[in-house]
Amino acid sequence: MLLALHAALLAQQGGAFQRIWLLVHFGLFLLWQPFIAAERELELFSAVLLTLITGVTLYFMSGWLIVMWLLLLLGILGGRVFTVQAARRGRFYLAAFGYVLAILLLWAVPSLILGEQQIPEAITHFATTYLPFVLVLLVFLPISSENESVQVFDFFYAVLVFQLGLVLVLGSLVTMRYTDDDYVNSVVLTVLGFAAGLFILAVFWNPTRGFGGLRTYFSTYLLSVGMPFELWMRRIAELAETEPDSSRFLEQALGEVASLPWMRGANWRTPDGEGSFGEAAGYATRFAYHDLELVFRTEDSLSPALFLHMRLLAQVVGEFYEGKRRENELRRNAYLQAVHETGARLTHDVKNLLQSLYALTSMAPKTQADGYDGLLQRQLPQLTKRLNATLEKLRAPEVATLELPVPAQAWWAELERRLAGSPVTLQGTIALERDVPGALFDSFVENGLENARAKAGPDGTVGMRVDFSCDERGVELSVVDSGSPVPAAVTRKLFREPIERGGSLGIGLYNAARQAARAGYTLFLADNREGNVCFRLRRTPGASAQSRQD
Numbered sequence: 179m180l181l182a183l184h185a186a187l188l189a190q191q192g193g194a195f196q197r198i199w200l201l202v203h204f205g206l207f208l209l210w211q212p213f214i215a216a217e218r219e220l221e222l223f224s225a226v227l228l229t230l231i232t233g234v235t236l237y238f239m240s241g242w243l244i245v246m247w248l249l250l251l252l253g254i255l256g257g258r259v260f261t262v263q264a265a266r267r268g269r270f271y272l273a274a275f276g277y278v279l280a281i282l283l284l285w286a287v288p289s290l291i292l293g294e295q296q297i298p299e300a301i302t303h304f305a306t307t308y309l310p311f312v313l314v315l316l317v318f319l320p321i322s323s324e325n326e327s328v329q330v331f332d333f334f335y336a337v338l339v340f341q342l343g344l345v346l347v348l349g350s351l352v353t354m355r356y357t358d359d360d361y362v363n364s365v366v367l368t369v370l371g372f373a374a375g376l377f378i379l380a381v382f383w384n385p386t387r388g389f390g391g392l393r394t395y396f397s398t399y400l401l402s403v404g405m406p407f408e409l410w411m412r413r414i415a416e417l418a419e420t421e422p423d424s425s426r427f428l429e430q431a432l433g434e435v436a437s438l439p440w441m442r443g444a445n446w447r448t449p450d451g452e453g454s455f456g457e458a459a460g461y462a463t464r465f466a467y468h469d470l471e472l473v474f475r476t477e478d479s480l481s482p483a484l485f486l487h488m489r490l491l492a493q494v495v496g497e498f499y500e501g502k503r504r505e506n507e508l509r510r511n512a513y514l515q516a517v518h519e520t521g522a523r524l525t526h527d528v529k530n531l532l533q534s535l536y537a538l539t540s541m542a543p544k545t546q547a548d549g550y551d552g553l554l555q556r557q558l559p560q561l562t563k564r565l566n567a568t569l570e571k572l573r574a575p576e577v578a579t580l581e582l583p584v585p586a587q588a589w590w591a592e593l594e595r596r597l598a599g600s601p602v603t604l605q606g607t608i609a610l611e612r613d614v615p616g617a618l619f620d621s622f623v624e625n626g627l628e629n630a631r632a633k634a635g636p637d638g639t640v641g642m643r644v645d646f647s648c649d650e651r652g653v654e655l656s657v658v659d660s661g662s663p664v665p666a667a668v669t670r671k672l673f674r675e676p677i678e679r680g681g682s683l684g685i686g687l688y689n690a691a692r693q694a695a696r697a698g699y700t701l702f703l704a705d706n707r708e709g710n711v712c713f714r715l716r717r718t719p720g721a722s723a724q725s726r727q728d
Contacts, residue, residue, distance in 0.1 A: 179206035180277060183251075184310050187244070187286060197236045200244075204232055207251075212258065241290030248282045249343045256339025257332045270319045277312045279343070281305060287347055288361050297361055346372060410434060414494060424502035425450050425670060428470075431495045440476050440484075447471045448499070465489060467496025469503075510675045583613035586648045592616075593623065593644070602627060602642045609649035615697045618690070619655055619715070622701065625686035626657025626713050633661025655715040656704065663706045673701055687713075 186199035208228075214220075220228070235243065255275040285305040288297050346368060353364035383392045413434055421427040425448075432444060436455050443456025449469050460475040463485065472492050480488060590606045597604060627642055634640045641660035647653070668677055673691035687701070694701040698717055705712035 179203055179210055180274060180313055181310065182206060184281065187281065187289075188306055191241065191290060192239050197239060200236060200239075201232070212254070241286075241293075244290055245282070245286055245347065248278060248286055249340055249347070252278050252282065252343045253336040253340030257336030270316060273312060273315045273319060277309065280309055280312070282343070282347070283350070283365055284309070287350070291351075292361060301362065342372070410491075411494070414498065418498045418502075422502070422505070423667075423670070424499055424506055427502050428495070428499050429453060431498065432472075435474075435491060435495075440478065441474065442477055443475045445473050450503075463488060465492035465496075467493055468500040470496045470499050472496070506675070513675075584616040586612050586614045586646075586653070589614055589616045589619060590646055593620075593646075597644075601639065602644060604644050604646075606646040607649070608646075612648050612653060614648070614653060615699075618693050618697050618699065621686075621693065622655065622690050622713075622715050623657060625690055626659075628686065629713075630657070630659035630661060630711075633659060653699075653717045656712055657714075658705075658710065658712045660709045661711060663708055663711055664703065669703060669706065672703060 182199050182203040186196050186203055189196040189199060252275070255271055255278060258271045284301055349368040349371070350361065350364045353368050354361060357363040357367070379392075414431055417427055417430050417434075421430060428446065428448065432446065432453075432455065435441060435444065441456065442460040443454065443458055445454035445458070446452065448471075456475065458475065460477055461479045463474045463476065463480055465472045465474070465488070472495070474488060474492070586608055590608060594604055594606075623644060626644075630640055630642045643658040645654075645656040645658065664672070671677055673687060675688060677687070691701045694715060699715050700717070701713070701715050703712070704714040
């Protein structure tokens with residue numbers, strides 16, 4: 179490629195041989211160029227456009243056009259010289275870079291632009307005869323056998339080298355006004371001036387002692403991208419230290435991102451839920467880290483530097499969020515383990531109590547009785563069965579026990595007998611007989627009533643109501659109280675983890691939700707208003723079929 183270029187430069191300007199050698203040079207350049215892989219097939223439009231551009235360039239051949247092409251080639255080689263890592267490959271491209279720079283200054287500019295300019299014959303002879311032998315070094319400095327397509331082309335360095343070459347050529351032409359049109363002296367002075375300027379810049383860029391140099395301020399500017407990055411990172415670190423809840427941390431951290439001037443909105447998705455801020459308009463950029471998916475929407479398309487910056491912000495938020503989730507999971511597991519260990523220590527006492535109840539029930543009379551004796555006859559066997567089921571759970575808390583279904587009418591009648599005389603209002607509608615999990619319903623009702631009693635006012639009373647419906651639409655059981663609503667901080671944790679409270683373990687609704695999920699039911703907070711707090715257990719016919727299928 180470079181030998182064909184040299185032959186074109188030595189041929190008569192504008193002649194047929196110059197056009198032929200330039201055509202050969204362009205063809206070889208297409209095989210070498212680092213932008214498009216050689217194995218890729220060009221589309222018809224691209225091939226026609228490339229042919230048209232080459233034809234027009236060769237037809238309207240001029241000295242300035244060839245000089246500009248040499249500068250472009252110099253920039254492309256410069257992008258390779260400063261990006262390759264291997265020393266042998268670096269020397270290979272450096273030799274080619276030196277040849278193009280020398281032929282540009284020693285022959286192309288004076289012969290193609292300054293045709294009347296007389297340069298020393300020795301320089302002319304060296305440029306035309308001996309300079310091509312520099313390319314022989316490329317034979318002894320071969321590049322490695324690595325695939326050329328995997329090499330990185332640095333566009334920034336290419337543009338910088340192109341601009342330096344252009345300023346060097348134009349500077350030489352301008353300096354001729356002060357050297358009596360002596361081109362050689364102008365080139366020498368311009369090169370020495372550039373060398374002095376680059377030396378001073380290198381000293382201030384990375385000084386041996388004292389301040390950090392210009393590179394420190396330049397790197398700070400590239401990292402900041404016009405925003406106080408350090409302040410944002412400090413704020414995120416403070417949130418990570420002060421906010422234990424992962425969901426609230428994510429909302430507040432992305433609230434800090436919302437203050438960026440180019441941000442129009444964002445939305446995120448996590449295992450804990452979804453959220454968004456701003457408006458869903460503009461250019462969307464998606465990032466995903468662990469279980470966090472972020473979509474940022476900006477005014478304009480992100481530049482490469484700004485894209486890397488936003489990716490860093492998203493990664494920082496994602497790592498902190500994942501750490502918070504794992505911390506909450508470890509805390510929840512430790513809490514459940516403590517509960518299970520406490521239950522294991524009480525197993526022996528429960529077993530002794532159960533033996534006493536067995537003795538009482540075995541000595542109870544078989545004839546039906548009324549009043550208090552009849553109540554004991556009915557309740558002691560039920561109490562014994564439930565205590566036995568509790569003992570089995572304490573022995574193996576991680577194993578899901580099989581709950582036998584009971585008819586809905588029988589379960590509701592038993593609940594009415596058990597809560598008779600209590601301040602709890604019962605409202606039941608059974609239009610269709612179904613089997614229901616009695617243990618699940620009992621656990622849910624007891625937990626709901628216990629939570630309602632904890633809201634008792636100064637007079638020690640609180641309104642409580644249990645609603646039950648069983649028809650063709652499904653089964654629904656609700657516990658309603660007239661107390662204060664559940665705080666917003668607690669609703670985010672309901673049914674997902676134990677709620678620590680001062681007087682109890684706070685694990686009832688958590689276990690009820692897990693038990694409901696195994697039975698195919700859904701436990702949720704249906705209403706949360708002052709004077710009307712409703713917890714509901716529901717199973718629709720479609721959900722029932724899906725549960726059996728699962």
